[in-house]
Amino acid sequence: MAGRDGQIWIMRDFIKCSGCRLCEIACSLAHEGKIWPEASRIRIFMLVPGIEIPHLCTQCEDYPCVDACPVNALSVNKTTGAVIVDKEKCTACGLCIQACPGKIPHLHPSGKYILICDLCDGDPQCVKVCQMGKWNALWIVPRSTVEKQCKLYARTPEEITKELTINLYGKFGEELL
């Protein structure tokens, strides 16, 4: 993928996530005009209390989700690098979810199309509110500085939860999983 210059990436620090979900509120207000947790493009998983996982698209360098789409409903915005969903074309088949190494995309509650973070066209609202609140679990970095690591962050909530639970709770975390 050429032309990464000027593109942003949302850096994430799971341990700093307070689980306040202001990001979910900001995202659903921006995209849906209402507070709608299940329609948020960023989702906070709390499979174990205290282990809150901001789960959102990592814009992999090879975009496996885009490749997997049988109806060309997914494309990459050349300016931002974000995956854009064409709601009209999407058939909600779920193949992009299977292709994603982190199983990050999920269906809109209407069941009609897939939801993937669109980076708010370069001004992500989730980051804005996380920064406003000084939690610093999400922040913006130039894509060029993290290129090789982005895809590593595409992991399932279960995998991240497991590792983080042990990190935070030590060996006592094992019983909680």
Added chain:
Amino acid sequence: MKDRGYTGKILEVNLSTEKITEITLEEEILRKYIGGRGLAAKILWDRLGSRWEEIDPLGPENLLLILTGPLTGFYPGARICVSGKSPQSNGIVGSTVGGEFPVELKCAGYDGIIISGAAKSPVYIFIKDNDVEIRDASHIWGKDGKETIKMLNKEIRSELEKKYRNFGKWKEPGILYIGPGGENKSRMAVVMCKWTHAAGYGGYGAVMGSKNLKAVVVKGTGPLPEVYNPMRMRFLLDEVYRVYIERDGMRRWGTGSGGYAVGYISSSEPVRNWQEEWHDEKSFGVDKFERKVWVKRYWGDYGCPTTCLKIAVVKTGPYAGAITDNPDYELQAYLGTNLGIFTPEENVYISALIDDVGLCGINAGNVLGFAAELYQRGILTKEDLNGIELKWGDAKAFAKLIELIVKRKGIGDILAEGTFRAALKISEMKGVDVMKYAVQAKGIAIGAHGIRSRLDYTTPISYVCSVQGGDHTSVARIPIESHGSEVVRAMLDSAVICIFNYFGKPKLFWDFFEAVTGWHETPESWATENGLRIIQIQRAALLLGGPDFSWDPKIHDENPPRFYEPLPTGPCAGQAADREEVEKMKKEYYEKVGWDENGIPKSEVLLKLGLKDVDEALNKVRRRYK
């Protein structure tokens, strides 16, 4: 009731008949009673008021109410109110708890749940949007909080993943549950959420247990309902964020700075069952908690900009493996200083244990301290305590006693009833009056804010006249329209929001309320009509009481005897509550709130508020004085 922050539907589940229905409330009722605590008072009174004294809080006739308010999910920091006839006070307590559950419930399309009857065997209720089921819970019965959440998360998520194949990953559902303490109907049992959050005061975990209901699990996929003025609400949302994000001390330490400061600075923290209220134990400073046990600095519930909670873990030493939140001030005090415990590790250990078994940290810490003082005085012996040497500061000994309480073994069976009822029983058993060591009001442990030093927010009548007894979040105060008064607090518990997102700039809340509901209220208007009406119903229920006990205002509108003993230590040594002053303030409060000289709501006040049936029911209480 659309467009005012409500979904417009309340779910009703009868566990005896297994009938599941939906009800819609008239706008007039919601306008008056709002939601949460207010609506609970209304529903309870309408359905049980005519036979209030006969209703056993732990019998199938009692109702368990789980109610959001119009602001739930919108105003930052989501909470839900749990209520019913309280097995602690025999009145009505609006007990709120934070978390994602209330948002899930509203997103599923319900403002609340009314649970009646009792199941024959353990069940849980599962709600997925419009689909509601009563399910077998025998496999999770007996499990502690951590295990319950683990099992239900796994069960529900894999079920949803199978059912909705192309959906993708499912987030966890919202879960309200009880621990073994609730299953065994300890009157100190709580309705829990997220391991550490509790709808504490009231004893509703026991009500849930009496109904054989282990948990309520909900996954809602819809949006929150429409609000009256969305643009205004979004503007105010940002304003509220700004105010609370600037409250640095509250954010960094939560109420956890209190464990040291409320003792050392305010001299109003329970120490060894309130024998003292001052200490200078720097080992209990918030800096120690921060460095020794906090692994997560900011933890919060849905939509909260304050995130005053913290995650605490003990990783080494004799208490290794204990995981809980902060603990917050109340649990630092009641499961720390009140037991003579002054280290973060021991405090986290006891708090985690109390959370796991689903008991109230305040009520249980109160009864543990009470028992320890009886041991100190030789009234309860090692033999009485099943071999436990209940010495101040011995965390392991207290842990053993907690186990007896949860299992209702030996002395534990008596203590499980809470301090007031345990004191009655032990006085009878031992032939000594031990009520003088019971620091409670109307069956409810007094929160960890004493009145003797006059350096805290409390006043001499805070607990004396409260309709929620010892509840430190709902205290009597003059003027009744002041932000600290329980009349105003009834609004926060009805709307339903967190008091810690109110204090920074209260006016924002009232503006927000109008933006969401379209209804105008001020503390003044609220305290003369809608808020006052809720308080009168709660007062009436409290005075009617029963079946095991009814309060007499002449006797029970009173501080615990301990508050009349002078403080022995600290800068406020020698200070105590003054009976004459309490009587004077009580009289003044009765007048302001519309109660007669016997503390009974006046007919004229009730009739003006449209509470004719409450007035008639209170004739039974009035007759006691003739």
